[in-house]
Amino acid sequence: MQGANITFPSHISLPQFSDVDISRWSAGKVLFARDNKIVSGYQDGTFKPTQPVTRAELMGCAIEGRNLLCRRECSRI
Numbered sequence: 001m002q003g004a005n006i007t008f009p010s011h012i013s014l015p016q017f018s019d020v021d022i023s024r025w026s027a028g029k030v031l032f033a034r035d036n037k038i039v040s041g042y043q044d045g046t047f048k049p050t051q052p053v054t055r056a057e058l059m060g061c062a063i064e065g066r067n068l069l070c071r072r073e074c075s076r077i
Helices: 027-035 055-075
Strands: none
């Protein structure tokens, strides 16, 4: 797999989580991660963007991010 060409949304119009304001610097990246099933947030509808990430959450994101790249690569075959 070569380098990934990923484009993140630069502007969003609706908040995807109750605690991620659309003007937040990372809002587009959070939206991309949610839309591509890399993250899902918490059951209460929040993302907790200022909370430290646990090792388990980091590993989950790494695995799902790799799965996304694999799905994109396999769709080209």
